Amino acid sequence: MSDVAALKATADATVAAVATELITLSETLHANPETAWQEHRAAAWVGEALTAAGFRVTPRYLGLETALLAEAGSGPTIIGIMAEYDALPGLGHACGHNLIAASAVGAGLALAPLADELGLTVRVYGTPAEEGGGGKIELIEAGAFRDLDLAMMVHPAPVDVAEARPFAVSHSHVAYDGVSAHAAAYPDQGVNANDAFLVAQVAIGLLRQQLPADTRVHGVQTVGGYAPNAIPERTEGRWYTRANSLAELSHLEERVRRCFEAGALASGAALSITPESKPYSEFRPDERALEFYRANALARGRVFADPEVAGRMNRASTDMGNVSQLVPAIHPYIGVGSLPYGNHQKEFAAACVGPVAEQALLDAAVLMAWTVIDVVATDPSSLPPTKASYTPKASNTPKESAA
Template identity: 85%
Template sequence: MSDTERAALKRAADHRVTGASTALVALSETLHAHPETAWEEHRAAGWVGEALADGGFTVTPGYLGLDTALLAEVGTGPTTIGIMAEYDALPGLGHACGHNLIAAGTVGAGLALAALADDLGLTVRVYGTPAEEGGGGKIELIDAGAFRDLDLALMVHPAPVDVAEARPFAVAHNHVTYDGVSAHAAAYPDHGVNANDAFVVAQVAIGLLRQQLPADTRVHGIQTVGGYAPNAIPEHTEGRWYTRANSLEQLEELEQRVRRCFEAGALATGATLHVVPESKPYDAFRTDERALAAYTRNAVDRGRVFADPAVAGRMNRASTDMGNVSQIVPAIHPYIGVDSLPYTNHQKEFAAACVGPAAERALLDAAVLMAWTVIDVVQQD
């Protein structure tokens, strides 16, 4: 294919996204106004599925047995492209990671590529992937057989600034509980086993451990249940704890060290410890360099400006279950800026920045750039 023909395809993709821009922005705003947390994204999955069905896709809701997952497919070409839509929100913070923009941008890219599927020899798949914020929806889909035949998987994630290459941590999510014995805190304190004290001991131990941990690891969490009454020894406490590292191997070693801190809480108080994984670990991300190079060129052509490496390095300390997808098929996961600094992901101010003019530009650019990247990658084969 000549450069002139390729340019024509890119103009067609741009035109398709522009023509759908009003509907795409409306979808993003609707998702933003009605946040749903992991595994509860019933309305979100329905709205995304409806938009794709209206665009000519065959939509399978409840994909592979997951109620809030979906598969939308169009085209019958030999090259299979998978675009990932995320739409879960954060508890208490709404769309403070911008998944409303991910979902709408993915729909836009799907619509653009659907119009070109015959010309490019594509099978285009849009996956609705639930529970990225801690539930590992993509991992559940992998285990059920999804994604493995893709020639390229891609998505674009909102951020304060543009960053081309994603380098997320591997991460483990654990639910931690202690069970003790309740007693009257004044009259019979010696009859109790204080489950809250167990959590305090564990958190102090983790705080001290941090000074001996490698700089490229993270340990953090919250206590979600601390007791029920100040005059009753707490018999049950709960928390959610995350550990992050650069690889699954490093993560396994880190988890063992953190686990000993929680065991210390149980030993010191006599409470019983239970640690239950909330999902399988998220893997580190492996970038397809060819697709990333195409995305980067196209972003520059589109007028996007990539952040200074020092800022980009901070952005790359998050985690995503897209990392697990990247370990089995070629994938990219660039970040696109919504001009939110000094506010960053997982702040309420970032959620506010995921609607409005800068967010709309990011949404539409993400859709076009994913389509342009696919055009370039397919034409290189």
């Protein structure tokens, strides 16, 4: 086996040689945002880039229309690199998934020529619907990821942060059904579904006073009625509840549910709460791989943020947390120089193209490849826990509820 420095130099040179293609892929995704489960062009473009590089590409992976699997090599150590590519409704790529997808392709291309020498099977997964749809969870339930020795991705953020500490989160669709009536002539014949939502939101606002500081409850009302002279018979919304772990989340969800039930009780409207996806888990990082990433990032010239700044974006929830409960995983953040703006703002979307974003893209690809080289080549006897020895944690499965 070649020495680590030579392997890293080869990976670096490979990424540099395809830099123009990676940047073009990122810009194309950014200019053509597709939301959760609608990423048909994104999945095709990522697949085409990997096919052109000699990867064995499986579109519509495990029956998911916008998922894919691309493989190179056939070694015993299996590395999974996650390519997210869904955008946010109304905000485009304000979470930088265009950079995630392009850097995942870059890392795959960097590792493929080294696969035989390092004994690797390199996999790039196209994982749809991270923004609330739980695409990786759907893939897990279909059998994906379980044989990986290491799963990884790098996520754009305002600043560099090595360790992901995301909240566990549940995503719920909330609806009230009432009775429509003329608001002036027959108001007593109506059951106001909008009032139900108003009562619930007031109750949640009051509940927040008694919640721990490390929890979050937030959402939007998407349907509030259609005409001011007709009592609203249907209202809908989307609500997220976040806590430090799935266990804490389960307790918090019950308290939030009672707030929605209060709206139904006060108004007489019927309540239904339906999960939009399985809950996202907290993240369990593989410490050895994470330390290699930190060292490589510093060697690459990246600068990690002060802890007071770092303790913000790395709390964002991700379905990569569910992957980390099954296999060793890391999910570092790489800065695009967007401060004072952060993820899920239109200004952050603007920061995900241009020279700073391009450097972050190329650095992320190289750093993932370097980290894999370190994990495999530096001390083969201390590989991260494999699929045979890594103890998965049970996931939490929500149930549809109605009241």
